[in-house]
Amino acid sequence: MKYYLKVVMDKVLVVLAVAVLVLSAGALAVSYVDDYQNVSAAPEMISPGDWVKEEQIEVYPNQVILNLQNARWLKFTDTNSMDPLFDAEANVLEMPVSYPGEIHEGDIVAYKAPEGLIVHRVVKISSDEKGMYYLVKGDNNPLADPYKIRFENIRGVIVGIIY
Numbered sequence: 001m002k003y004y005l006k007v008v009m010d011k012v013l014v015v016l017a018v019a020v021l022v023l024s025a026g027a028l029a030v031s032y033v034d035d036y037q038n039v040s041a042a043p044e045m046i047s048p049g050d051w052v053k054e055e056q057i058e059v060y061p062n063q064v065i066l067n068l069q070n071a072r073w074l075k076f077t078d079t080n081s082m083d084p085l086f087d088a089e090a091n092v093l094e095m096p097v098s099y100p101g102e103i104h105e106g107d108i109v110a111y112k113a114p115e116g117l118i119v120h121r122v123v124k125i126s127s128d129e130k131g132m133y134y135l136v137k138g139d140n141n142p143l144a145d146p147y148k149i150r151f152e153n154i155r156g157v158i159v160g161i162i163y
Contacts, residue, residue, distance in 0.1 A: 081139070
């Protein structure tokens with residue numbers, strides 16, 4: 001009887017030990033998943049608006065068609081201001097905008113500056129005594145551009161980057 005009880009107790013201990021290991025592994029897995037989600041979650045950043053709708057894109061085996069009215073193709077000077085999003089070799093599609101309210105924070109705009117056409121991201125929209133303006137910044141620049149960009153200086157918004 002003592003022997004039988006010992007075998008039963010040993011089996012119970014083994015079962016308990018396995019249960020503890022399984023529970024511990026499960027807790028570790030849950031902890032790992034929680035830690036992974038916390039570590040890997042990138043901070044939310046402002047993103048461009050949805051300028052090209054799905055119904056405007058047609059993909060075929062031998063071509064892609066974008067049904068965009070008045071689109072322009074841009075190439076760049078190698079300033080690195082928008083690295084790593086795009087660089088001098090990228091091909092970019094620009095669309096004209098009709099009114100100031102179409103442009104949102106996160107959109108990438110092409111605007112006329114004293115030094116030429118600049119393509120940077122809208123980081124803030126505000127207004128002053130002259131009306132609405134946009135503050136823009138190159139993604140790779142430490143500071144915003146030194147201008148209040150007015151709507152009349154906006155040439156268009158970037159709707160596609162082709163690498």
